[in-house]
Amino acid sequence: MRKEILTQYMSYVNEHGKQPASVFKFCKEFEINESEFYDEFADFSGIESAVLSDVWNESISTLQVQSFYSECSDSDKLLSVMYAYFESLKQHRSFLLLRFKDWKNPKEKMDAFKELKKQVFLYLNTLKLSETANTGVGMVDKTLEKGSNAALFSNLLFVFHYWLNDKSKGFEKTDALIEKLFLLSFELLGSKSLKKAFDLGKFLLADLK
Amino acid sequence: MNTQDNITSTKFGRAAKLVGTGAKIGGNYLKYYAKKSITGNDNKDELHASNAEDIYDSLSNLKGSALKVAQMLSMDKNVLPRAYTDKFALSQYSAPPMSAPLVIKAFKNATGKYPEEIFDSFDAKCLAAASIGQVHLARKDNKTYAVKIQYPGIADSIQSDLRLVKPVANAMFGLSEKEMKKYFEEVEEKLIEETNYDLELTRGQEITKACAHINGIFFPKYYSELSYSKVLVMDYLEGLHLKEYLLTNPTQESKNKVAQVIWDFYEFQIHTLKSIHADPHPGNFLFTADDRLGVIDFGCIKVVPEDFYLNYFPLLLPEVQENKEVIDKLMRSIEIVFPADSLEVKNELTSAFLKMTDLLSRPFRTEYFHFTQSFLDEIYQTGEEIYRIEEVKKPTQPRGSKHALYVNRTYFGIYSMMADLDATIHTEAGTWRFDLLAKHNIQSESETILA
Numbered sequence: 001m002r003k004e005i006l007t008q009y010m011s012y013v014n015e016h017g018k019q020p021a022s023v024f025k026f027c028k029e030f031e032i033n034e035s036e037f038y039d040e041f042a043d044f045s046g047i048e049s050a051v052l053s054d055v056w057n058e059s060i061s062t063l064q065v066q067s068f069y070s071e072c073s074d075s076d077k078l079l080s081v082m083y084a085y086f087e088s089l090k091q092h093r094s095f096l097l098l099r100f101k102d103w104k105n106p107k108e109k110m111d112a113f114k115e116l117k118k119q120v121f122l123y124l125n126t127l128k129l130s131e132t133a134n135t136g137v138g139m140v141d142k143t144l145e146k147g148s149n150a151a152l153f154s155n156l157l158f159v160f161h162y163w164l165n166d167k168s169k170g171f172e173k174t175d176a177l178i179e180k181l182f183l184l185s186f187e188l189l190g191s192k193s194l195k196k197a198f199d200l201g202k203f204l205l206a207d208l209k
Numbered sequence: 210m211n212t213q214d215n216i217t218s219t220k221f222g223r224a225a226k227l228v229g230t231g232a233k234i235g236g237n238y239l240k241y242y243a244k245k246s247i248t249g250n251d252n253k254d255e256l257h258a259s260n261a262e263d264i265y266d267s268l269s270n271l272k273g274s275a276l277k278v279a280q281m282l283s284m285d286k287n288v289l290p291r292a293y294t295d296k297f298a299l300s301q302y303s304a305p306p307m308s309a310p311l312v313i314k315a316f317k318n319a320t321g322k323y324p325e326e327i328f329d330s331f332d333a334k335c336l337a338a339a340s341i342g343q344v345h346l347a348r349k350d351n352k353t354y355a356v357k358i359q360y361p362g363i364a365d366s367i368q369s370d371l372r373l374v375k376p377v378a379n380a381m382f383g384l385s386e387k388e389m390k391k392y393f394e395e396v397e398e399k400l401i402e403e404t405n406y407d408l409e410l411t412r413g414q415e416i417t418k419a420c421a422h423i424n425g426i427f428f429p430k431y432y433s434e435l436s437y438s439k440v441l442v443m444d445y446l447e448g449l450h451l452k453e454y455l456l457t458n459p460t461q462e463s464k465n466k467v468a469q470v471i472w473d474f475y476e477f478q479i480h481t482l483k484s485i486h487a488d489p490h491p492g493n494f495l496f497t498a499d500d501r502l503g504v505i506d507f508g509c510i511k512v513v514p515e516d517f518y519l520n521y522f523p524l525l526l527p528e529v530q531e532n533k534e535v536i537d538k539l540m541r542s543i544e545i546v547f548p549a550d551s552l553e554v555k556n557e558l559t560s561a562f563l564k565m566t567d568l569l570s571r572p573f574r575t576e577y578f579h580f581t582q583s584f585l586d587e588i589y590q591t592g593e594e595i596y597r598i599e600e601v602k603k604p605t606q607p608r609g610s611k612h613a614l615y616v617n618r619t620y621f622g623i624y625s626m627m628a629d630l631d632a633t634i635h636t637e638a639g640t641w642r643f644d645l646l647a648k649h650n651i652q653s654e655s656e657t658i659l660a
Binding site: 066067068072076079080082083087168170172173175176178179183 | 308309310315362
């Protein structure tokens with residue numbers, strides 16, 4: 001049912017260029033039982049959020065069966081997922097353009113990214129990308145880990161925005177951006193500067209006491 | 210990656226400076242975006258200006274003798290286009306290799322399949338950087354292939370990068386964009402051709418077929434059924450790059466033998482095919498222990514127009530160099546001298562040009578020639594002298610045919626390799642000499658003697 005509602009909703013938006021007037025009207029038109037709708041989603045923005053996060057999870061499961069993916073490093077894993085993700089998003093591009101084209105302020109539509117963010121964080125926690133762990137202070141480790149996850153997720157948002165406006169053939173430029181942006185991030189996360197910054201902070205804080 | 214870097218570090222290493230420029234330009238972009246996000250002010254002009262400044266700085270550092278000579282060979286002011294070609298060739302060497310996931314993605318985009326679906330095994334780690342892509346090893350049915358994969362989006366960025374450097378070029382030579390246009394078009398055309406793997410495939414197949422008879426040479430076979438417009442599949446060739454080869458301490462006899470192969474290969478291309486492999490940098494040549502030479506990468510091919518050929522190459526012949534009437538005619542047709550020039554300028558340019566060609570054509574006048582480092586130094590020195598001429602330093606108009614750009618670059622590359630090999634080889638001008646003399650109605654000296 002979830003998949004069906006998703007598909008119907010997207011095709012409605014693509015056809016009409018806007019959201020259906022209400023969940024009631026939408027269900028009526030596609031002969032869906034309204035309670036079934038609410039079993040899956042709270043409202044339309046829940047569907048939009050699901051489009052983004054479902055594709056994410058699908059990308060990961062397609063990759064997991066490939067031999068290259070299971071053998072490569074964690075940073076290569078994340079890169080592979082990013083490429084696969086934007087490759088799969090292509091099939092919903094018209095829909096996403098309609099919904100996000102006028103997206104000037106990233107915060108504006110953050111609701112739609114909530115679920116994706118959750119999934120991305122869950123995925124990132126399975127990888128070991130940064131040196132942030134093991135400062136010896138549990139709370140600090142947690143903060144650093146969260147910080148690096150948030151940084152990587154904001155990379156993803158940045159790429160998403162770029163992709164919406166990308167006019168290159170086959171969105172080659174988006175690929176190039178993913179490559180450059182993430183490789184730089186890996187380097188920064190891998191460096192010990194974050195850890196050292198915290199170390200300095202701890203030292204100064206102790207002095208102040 | 211490393212091997213390539215090492216090779217380029219000698220003769221072409223100067224361009225490392227350009228890489229530093231690349232970093233600075235990156236910095237300029239960061240500043241631009243930071244400023245934009247804070248002030249909301251979108252000042253692109255400022256960005257271009259600071260980029261131009263940084264490029265200019267590094268180009269001025271680059272004004273080594275080698276660059277000047279490349280320019281002197283035709284006496285035109287093509288340092289920049291030359292720096293252009295080098296910048297692109299070399300910035301590619303220093304570009305970070307594509308990550309394995311991107312390689313797989315680019316491969317899949319181009320072919321519609323994953324590498325493992327086509328090959329038995331595929332090494333996602335890059336073997337070498339090619340001019341606008343990178344090379345990977347793959348195996349299938351016990352055969353090893355070299356798979357060249359193009360960087361995504363490279364064709365677009367070439368054009369935008371060219372736009373970036375253009376204003377600097379104009380400023381450097383004090384020439385207007387319109388006047389520089391012919392050189393830029395030539396360079397741009399060549400660079401864009403390099404992104405066309407379909408073209409490389411056909412040209413590679415044609416040239417390797419035409420040159421297969423040359424003694425001691427071998428080429429990769431190109432596989433059209435496995436290749437796509439952004440993925441090129443060919444044989445993997447065994448052999449050492451020049452620098453590694455020299456480290457194996459080959460005998461002088463061996464070095465002479467391979468040098469002769471290079472020479473014969475280029476003689477045949479220039480005078481018979483009139484279409485040349487115009488990227489003779491050491492990374493494209495593979496030397497084997499049994500004195501054979503492998504040639505790869507047919508992405509940069511200069512087709513020499515008949516008209517240019519007939520007016521340019523006679524200048525290498527002593528009979529022509531002595532014939533003032535013919536020289537005057539040729540200097541005009543290759544656009545070194547213009548009818549509007551004063552007699553003084555005309556004479557100065559002509560004699561400087563002849564001095565240079567006299568030096569450069571030395572190998573063609575003897576049966577055997579020993580390419581030494583001091584011969585190269587002499588060329589550099591003459592180049593420096595010529596550079597002091599006012600009309601060369603600050604030309605009133607662009608001088609030199611655009612076709613000379615890649616032809617000269619090629620000769621410069623060959624001469625440098627020959628000097629590295631310290632080779633003594635058979636260089637006497639072949640039968641093309643008589644054909645060219647006949648075209649200009651000049652009697653050959655050797656014929657005179659025979660008569």
